[in-house]
Amino acid sequence: MPAKIPATVVTGFLGAGKTTLIRHMLQNAKGKRIALIINEFGDLGVDGDILKGCGNETCREEDVVELSNGCICCTVADDFIPTMEKLLAREDKPDHIVIETSGLALPQPLVRAFNWPGISTKVTVDGVVTVVDGRAVQDGQFAHDVAAVDAQRAQDENLDHETPLSELFEDQIACADMIVVNKTDLLEAPEADDLTERLKSTCRPGVQVVKTAMGVLPVDVLLGQGIGAENNLQSRHEVHHHHHHEDDHDDHNHEHDHGHDEFQSFVVTRPEISDAKAFADQVADVIRSHNILRLKGFAAVSGKPMRLTLQAVGPRVDTYFDGPLTGPRETRLVVIGETGLDAEAITRALQ
């Protein structure tokens, strides 16, 4: 059976920066073919146009699919599933699917839809990325334009008007495999750190919390988490079910000069390893003690003709033999983390 296509769900309140983050990802996709499913309701086509307009080979017009018949969590069966089936039936399949949910949609029902027959065998949820507006959350508002959110909610009589945004926010956090604290340019460094710590203490164990501005994150950090979120729905408790309408777009465009130096990566090479299991444990230890976000690469294992592939997301380390080792019998690992990693100590600890 062919490998399942990984799908990343990007969620977060309106204006948190989802589109900005996806656009940056497409522009830096390094040749990965990414298909986008965008759930727009209310502001038809805006995000789709922004994304199609990026003029990049990796985001061709036909790779952007819009769902516009309503809220993704309420129309899963008649809109989302057929769209997905069509995408999966294509001759030239995407390497990765990214789904942007609208501003108030909860990710849980969408993740659940991946258990649908016919979908579940072909695609898997690589991870749920929850984008938060760092400034708004730090201010206790959760979205930067609360009035706009409330106005949209008020238009829909099916909507649970009583649920405070703070609780919808909790649902989005509960479902996250990665939390992106965006808009750090609007936060003082200690505020950003404080918020990051608070989120880390409320999310599920093992969830990564990363800080950024303008959604600038390496594609290797965002995609390829390999979670299979549809298989562990129970831990992503959902407190509320509701209906909603999409929201307004924020037109504030700030000029920023964000270097791409918030993240760093480097390669560690070492000779063959003798024991795959012991080495995976060693890698997990190093990740825990150095705040590494991603680590991946290949190892040569004594006496084995095959190469050992290592993939670590946070503290989870996966290893598997996936093909013949070509080239020198050595071990090469790419380490990715926020700037400030102690490359020397990490290199030493991986010997």
Ligand SMILES: Nc1nc2c(ncn2[C@@H]2O[C@H](COP(=O)(O)OP(=O)(O)OP(=O)(O)O)[C@@H](O)[C@H]2O)c(=O)[nH]1
């Ligand atoms: N200052 C600042 N503005 C940001 C940042 N990220 C995004 N924005 C701005 O915030 C606004 C909303 O960003 P979008 O990426 O459209 O947000 P979204 O989450 O896709 O919003 P919806 O599609 O409305 O749900 C835009 O004007 C962005 O330019 C950031 O890190 N800092």
